Amino acid sequence: MSSKVRVATMWFSGCSGCHMSFLDLDERLIEFAELAELVYSPIVDPKEIPDGIDVALIEGTVNTTEQLAQLREIREKARIVVAFGDCAITGNVPSMRNPRPRDEVLRTVYGGGEIPGLEDGAVPALLPRALPLQAYVRVDHYIPGCPPDADRIWKFIVTLIKEGKPRLEGEEIRFG
Amino acid sequence: MERVKRIPVTRIEGHGLITIKLGADGEVEEARFHVTEVRGFEHFCRGRTVWEMPGITARVCGICPVSHLLCSAKAGDAILAAKVPEAAHKLRRLMNLGQIIQSHALSFFHLSGADLFLGWDEDPRIRNVFGLMERYPELARDGIALRAFGQRVIELLGGRRIHPAWAVPGGVEYPLDEERREEIKEGLPGARRIIERTISLFEENLPRWREEIETFGDFPSLFMSLVAEDGTWEHYAGTIRFVDAEGKVIADRLDPARYFEFIAEAVEPWSFLKFPYYREYGYPEGIYRVGPLARLNTCERMGTPLADEVLSRFRSLSGGKAATSSFLYHYARLIEILGCIERIERLIDDPDLLSPRVRADAGVNELEGVGVHEAPRGTLFHHYRVDEDGMIQWANLIISTGHNNMAMNRTVQQIAARYLRGGDLSEGLLNRLEGGIRAYDPCLSCSVHAAGRMPLVVKLIGPDGTVIRERSLR
Ligand code: SF4
Numbered sequence: 001m002s003s004k005v006r007v008a009t010m011w012f013s014g015c016s017g018c019h020m021s022f023l024d025l026d027e028r029l030i031e032f033a034e035l036a037e038l039v040y041s042p043i044v045d046p047k048e049i050p051d052g053i054d055v056a057l058i059e060g061t062v063n064t065t066e067q068l069a070q071l072r073e074i075r076e077k078a079r080i081v082v083a084f085g086d087c088a089i090t091g092n093v094p095s096m097r098n099p100r101p102r103d104e105v106l107r108t109v110y111g112g113g114e115i116p117g118l119e120d121g122a123v124p125a126l127l128p129r130a131l132p133l134q135a136y137v138r139v140d141h142y143i144p145g146c147p148p149d150a151d152r153i154w155k156f157i158v159t160l161i162k163e164g165k166p167r168l169e170g171e172e173i174r175f176g
Numbered sequence: 177m178e179r180v181k182r183i184p185v186t187r188i189e190g191h192g193l194i195t196i197k198l199g200a201d202g203e204v205e206e207a208r209f210h211v212t213e214v215r216g217f218e219h220f221c222r223g224r225t226v227w228e229m230p231g232i233t234a235r236v237c238g239i240c241p242v243s244h245l246l247c248s249a250k251a252g253d254a255i256l257a258a259k260v261p262e263a264a265h266k267l268r269r270l271m272n273l274g275q276i277i278q279s280h281a282l283s284f285f286h287l288s289g290a291d292l293f294l295g296w297d298e299d300p301r302i303r304n305v306f307g308l309m310e311r312y313p314e315l316a317r318d319g320i321a322l323r324a325f326g327q328r329v330i331e332l333l334g335g336r337r338i339h340p341a342w343a344v345p346g347g348v349e350y351p352l353d354e355e356r357r358e359e360i361k362e363g364l365p366g367a368r369r370i371i372e373r374t375i376s377l378f379e380e381n382l383p384r385w386r387e388e389i390e391t392f393g394d395f396p397s398l399f400m401s402l403v404a405e406d407g408t409w410e411h412y413a414g415t416i417r418f419v420d421a422e423g424k425v426i427a428d429r430l431d432p433a434r435y436f437e438f439i440a441e442a443v444e445p446w447s448f449l450k451f452p453y454y455r456e457y458g459y460p461e462g463i464y465r466v467g468p469l470a471r472l473n474t475c476e477r478m479g480t481p482l483a484d485e486v487l488s489r490f491r492s493l494s495g496g497k498a499a500t501s502s503f504l505y506h507y508a509r510l511i512e513i514l515g516c517i518e519r520i521e522r523l524i525d526d527p528d529l530l531s532p533r534v535r536a537d538a539g540v541n542e543l544e545g546v547g548v549h550e551a552p553r554g555t556l557f558h559h560y561r562v563d564e565d566g567m568i569q570w571a572n573l574i575i576s577t578g579h580n581n582m583a584m585n586r587t588v589q590q591i592a593a594r595y596l597r598g599g600d601l602s603e604g605l606l607n608r609l610e611g612g613i614r615a616y617d618p619c620l621s622c623s624v625h626a627a628g629r630m631p632l633v634v635k636l637i638g639p640d641g642t643v644i645r646e647r648s649l650r
Contacts, residue, residue, distance in 0.1 A: 017238020017338045023286060024337055026324045027317075033306045043286065045300040093235040096220035105216040147238060147338050 005161050006054045008040040009084070010074060012067045013094040013130055014060025017147040018085035019043070022057075024150035035161055053078035055160065057143070060087045061094040061130040068127065068136060075137040080160075083133045086146040086175050094130040102126050141166050144175045194609055196592045207592040208585055218571050226252050226345055226540070226566040233558065233573070234339045239282065242275035242330060243551030243576070244558070245343045246412075251558040252345025254433070254545030255566065258538035263531035264347030269412045270523055271333045271343070272549065273516040276411065277367070278326025279552035280468070280509040283617040284374075285319020288506060291614065292381070296607040303607075315377070318370045322513070325367040329520070332356040347535030354530070361524055364517065371514045375486055378510055382493075385503065391594045392612045393502030393587030396421030398454055398464035399473040400579065402432065402550050407476035409483075409515060411550040417474045418454060418464065423498040425474075427456075432548035435557050435574065451581050452574065463586070466554025466579040467616065468508035473498040478511070480518035486511050502587055505615045540566045551576045553617055577618045587612045 011019060019042060025032060039050050049070070056078035062068050075081055086092040097105050105126075133139050143156050143166075152172050159167040199205035217236055224232060230248040234241040246268050253260050284292075290303040293312055302310065309316040327337045333352060334340025342349050352360075382389075398421075402414040416430035416438070430438055441450040442459045453462030464470075478484045490507055493499060499508075523529070540562060547558040554576035561570040591612045595605040 015235045015238040015241070017235070017241060020238045020282075021338055023282065023323070024327060026320050029305070029320065030309055030317075033309060038304070038306065044304040044306070093232065096232075097216040100219065105219045146235070149336065 004034075005036040006039045006050075006052060007036045008049070008053045008056045008074065008078060009038065009042070010040075010056065010058045010060075010070065011042050012058065012060030012071070012088070013063035014085060014087040015093070016042075016059070018057075018059040018087075018145075021085075021145075021147035021150055022153055025154055026150070028150075028154055032157065036157070049073055049077055051077050055080045055082060057082045057084040058088050058133060059084045061091050061132055062127065062136060063094055063130045064127060065125045071133060071137055080140045081133070081137065082141045082143060082156075083139045084143050085148055086144060088133050089142050089144055090175070091130060091132045092146060095132070098129045102128050142173075143168070144173055146176050194588050194613070196588075196596060204589070204592045204596050207589040217573060221568050221571045224568050226255050226545075226560060226562050226568060229558075229560065229568065229571075230343055230345075231339070231341050234341075236573070236575075238338050240275060240279050240551050240553065240576075241339050242271055242334075243549070243556050245340070246272055247547040247549050247551070247556045247558045249343035249345055249348075250547030250549060251545045251560050252547070254547065255540055255542050255560065255562055256346050256536065256538040257541035258346055258536040260347050260536050261531070261533045263351060263528040264534045264536075265412070266523060266526060266528050267333060267348050267351060267534060268343055270352075270520065270529065271330055272412055273520050273523075274326045274329025274333070276326070276516045276552050277513050278323045278330070279617075280513050281319055281323035281326060283552075283614075284506060284509055285316065285323070287617070288611070288614050289315065289319060291607070291611040292385075292506065296604050296611065300603075315374075318374060322367055322370045322374075325363045328363060329360055332359055344535065346538060349535070351531055351534050352529045357524060357529060360520070364521055364524070368514075368517050368521075371510065371517060372482075375510050375514065378507060379489070382507075388503045388608075388611070389501045391591055392608075392615050393583060393590060394500055395586055395590065396500055397583060397586075398426065398457070398462070399470035399498060400454070400464045400466050401471040401474045401555055402548070403475050404479075408479040409471060409475040409477065409512075411471075413549075416555070419474050419498055421498050421500050423473065423494075423496060427454075432555075432557070433546040435546070435548070435559075439574070441574075449578055449581050452579050453582065460582060463582040464579065465502070465583045466576055467505065467552075468512050469499060469502065469505045470554060471550065472508045472511060478515040480515050480522070483511055483515035483518055486514060502583065502612070502615045505617065509617070540564060553577050554579050577616070580616050580618065584613055584616055584618060587615075 009019065009022065023029070038044050039053060040046055053074070056074050058071070058074070058081065062071055083089045087094055143153060145152060152168065155172065156166045156168055159165065195208050196204055197206040217233065221229065221232060229252065230245045233244040233248045236244050286305045289305065289308045290298070293315065294303055294307055298307070305316065330340060331337045334342035398418050400416060400418050402410045403417045404410040404414045416432050417425060418427040420426050427438065438455050439452050440455040440459070441452045443450055451459065453459045454464050455462065472487065472490060478487050490499065490511060543563070544561045549556060556576050557574040559572040560568055562568055588609060591608050595608055
C-alpha cells in the first residue's frame, strides 16, 4: 500500500484500556502516523464515521442501541473490522451484567429509586444483553488481551499493513 | 431558526452529549452535559469476593485503572481490618504517583494539547495529537515521553501498564527490586526536565488565554479533596477538606469513610450520571469541584520545593482566594506532575520499597469497608458490604468525574451563553464547548461504570421543545 492506510478506532462499552494501550505505542505513534491516518477515533475530532475506512479497530462490547447502529454503520464503511481486546471478542467484564435482567441492573445502580437518563430519548437504550461484536456483524480479525499490550498491537498493525495479513502467535493470542 | 443543538465531544476519555436550549429571544436558556450509558458494575460485583474486586473494578477504567485497583484494595484493607505493612503503603503510593503523571500527561498533551497550542479554529483534521506532532514535534515528544515514564513506573511495579493485578486487600503482591528501582531512578531527571519546560511554556502563554480563563467555567463553588494531617497536598491517605471560593476552609478533617454524611447525590431525568453535592448546602447550592484544581485550592502547600514555587505563582493569579476558573485545571495538572516527580525522587531510595513484608494475610474481620484516595481526576470512593465469606453483597462507587458533574454543566452553560449568537453553531463555539469539558479531563469511562458511555453531542432545542439542530462532537 503506497498511500496511507485509513484507520478508524471506536470505543463501545469498554474501559478505554485498549485505546490507552494503543497510546502506549509511545514513540511508535510517530511511525504509525507515517504509515496510517487516523480518520475517526475518540482521540481525533471528526464527528461522522467517514467512508472508505481500511481498518476499524473496535474496543468494547455492544451495550446500547446506539452502539449497535454504529457497529453496523462502520461494518458497511470499513474493509476490515477488528475486534480490539477481550471485551469486543468475548464480552468480558461488561457482559457480566447479562445473567440478570437489564431493569434490575438499572435499579441497583440507582439505589432502587427512579431510573434517570430517559428523558426525550437523550440517552440511548441499553440492549437486553451486552454482547461481543461477532454477535451482530462479521469480524475479520481479533486482537486478544485485556488490554492487548502495545507490542502486540504494533505487530498486528505492521504485519497487517506490510504483509496484508496480521500475524499474531503464541503468547500474542492469549486472553487477559 | 434552530433551537436545539446536540454536540458530541471527542478527545475526552469517553463520550458525552451537550444540549443547548434556546429561549424565545434566541438566547441560551439552558445548556446541559449528558451521560448516556450504564454498565452496571455495582450490580454484577455482587457475589464476587472482596479479593477479586481490585481486578474487576480496575476494568471500570483503562485510563486510571490504578485508581480503582488501589481504592478497591483499600476498601478490602478495611474489611480485613489487619495492619497493612508500611512498605505496602509506600509501594502503592509510588504507583499512584506514576499514575497521576501518566494520566495528567495524557490529558494535557494528547487530548488538550491541540486546543491549547493549535487553537480553536484549526482544521479539525489536524486538531489532534498527530497534528501536534507535525507542528510542534518537540512538545509532542515531551508529552509521549512523560506519559511513558508514568506508565513505566506502573509497569515496573505491577508487571504491566494497564490493569496490573498487584494491589490486593492487605497490601501488594510483591515489592520492588534493585534493578527495577534503578530504572525508575534513571527516568527521573528526564521527566523533571520535561515538566519544567512545559510549565514555563504554559506560563508564557497564560496571557493569551485570558478569555478562556474567564469563560471556561469561571464561577464560585466549593472544592473538595483529601489533605494530609498538616494540610499538605495528599493523594493516598489523609482526611477530607472543603474550601469555598474565597479559599476559606468550611469543613475539615472529615472522615472519608463517612462520605454519605457530607455528600448527597441528586438524580436528573436527562443524564445517567448522578449529581453529587455538599449535603449541608443542599442541591444545587452545594456544588463542588474535585481534581487537580480542587486539590491545589484545598491544600496549604504541595510539600516539595519546586512544586511549591510554582504553586505560589498559581495562587497569585487569584489573589489569595481559591482559583475558580476550570481552565486552570490544565495549570494545576502540570504543577501536580512536578510535585509527583519530586515525591518519587524523595521516596525512591526508601529501603522499605525492597522489603519482602508487603502483605497482611487475613480473613474477613469487618463486614463493611470504604476505600478512598485521590485519583488523577479527584476523590474516589469504593464502599463495599460483604458476608462472612467475603462475598460482596452491596457496592457503591463514587467516581471522581461524577463529583464535577454540576460544574461541567455550568461550564457548558457559561460558554454557550458567551459564544452562541443567533442560534448559530459555529466551529469556534463547538470547539470551545469541547475544550471547556476537556479542561475537567472527565473520565467518562469511569463515570459510566454504572451507567454507560457518554458521546458528546450538542443538541439545539427550541422554546417549544423541538430539536432544531443536532451535531455530534465525536
Ligand atoms: S478488553 Fe480489558 S482493557 Fe480492553 S476495554 Fe475491555 S476491560 Fe478494558
